[in-house]
Amino acid sequence: MRARSSSMLSRRRFLKFSGAFAATGFSTATYGVGVEPLRLGVTDYHVRPRNWPAGLTLKIAAIADIHACDPWMSLAHIDGIVQRTNALQPDVIVLLGDYVAGHRHHMGRIDAAEWAPVLGGLKAPLGVHAILGNHDYWDDRIVQRDGRGSPYAQKALEAAGIPVYENDVVRLSKNGHGFWLAGLGDQLAYMPARRFRPVPRIGVDDLKATLQKVTDGAPVILLAHEPDIALRVPARVSLQLSGHTHGGQIRVLGWSPAVPARNGVNLAYGHIRTQCDVIVSGGLGCSIMPVRIGMPPEIVHVTVGGEPMEVTS
Known part of the structure; x- marks a missing residue:
């Protein structure tokens, strides 16, 4: 009888654990698909x-x-990103690429002729x-x-008044x-x-x-969609800004299993120092699958120069 009772107790514990595990998995999946991808935060860096x-x-x-795609990155959501970005009152705004849908799990594509004019509201x-x-x-x-040739995303951005750079530079000045x-x-x-x-x-x-x-000694800020180039960027560049990785989209205790280190350098997310300062954004949308866990969408706000401060989000 004792052996049978112990066996029944073990089965009950197993079923209870399995049920809790399944419930946790379902809750995590629901959050990762239906909640976190729709959040919007601002991450501040001071370099x-x-x-x-x-x-x-x-x-x-x-x-x-x-x-851009419905419902994960609707026109209304993009407009919210524009308004939130403008409210930061930055000196300059940079767009780091991947405007079109990055996965097929959506209810509808959003054409570049629709999302580009919304981004045209950035000031x-x-x-x-x-x-x-x-x-x-x-x-x-x-x-x-x-x-x-020029992709239609480029043509749409330029039609909205936003210059697009491909191996090109522009000199700006402040004060x-x-x-x-x-x-x-x-x-x-x-x-x-x-493909195979x-x-x-x-x-x-x-x-x-x-x-x-x-053409002169003024500092250089490099915009590079994929951060991998950082391993070849010379010290002549002061700061590199990149996206592409989405921070792995799933990030556990600061680790992104989807983005391996390159030559011992982890370029998945955040502030990294190579020969220059590198900041990799976690991005705003999703690629491959519409899921984010531990890596909420973000606008990156960088202060370059002045007094140092801690990263906040």
Whole structure:
């Protein structure tokens, strides 16, 4: 009788544990799909690059990986991002690529002709400046077929008054202090023609040619959709701003299993120091699957120069 009672107790414990585990899993999945992807926060960084002018304090708002689609990233939600970004009153706003939907699990695509004018509502004294991401290239079948050309996302942004940089630079200034924005072409722009062969994707990035367009000693801020380029960025660059990783979308105790370290350097998320300061945004939308756990959507707000402070979100 004792053995039977003990066996029954063990089964009860197992069933109770299994039920609790299943309930926890269901709750986590519900939160990860229906709650966290729709949140919106602001993460503040304050960096002081080694070669940054003492008299220049610059506030940058960075928006990455919108992935417009219903219901996860509706036009109303994008407008909320625009209003929240404008409320930060940054000196300059940068868009770090991947505006088009990054997964098929949605109720409807949002055309670039719809989301680009909403982003056109972004305002900053030194302007709004954009680069493209891999999905902006991959989603344009004509560009993929021809292996060249401007993706429709680029055309829509430019029609909305937002310049898009591909291996190009622009010189800006604040309070008499100049600095450069350098926009790198996407590193994964073209998918291989034969998808089932281990052929690397082909980028349109040219870091050397981009930096050669910088004509004076003013500091350089590099916009690069994929952060991997950081391992090759020289100390001439003060700050690199990137997206692409989404922080892994699922992040547990600061670890993102979906984004492995590269050559011993973890470029998944946050502030990293290589030869320059690198900030990788967790982004706003979702890719592959509409799920986020432990990595809520964020607008990144960077103060460059001035007195140091802690990261907040």
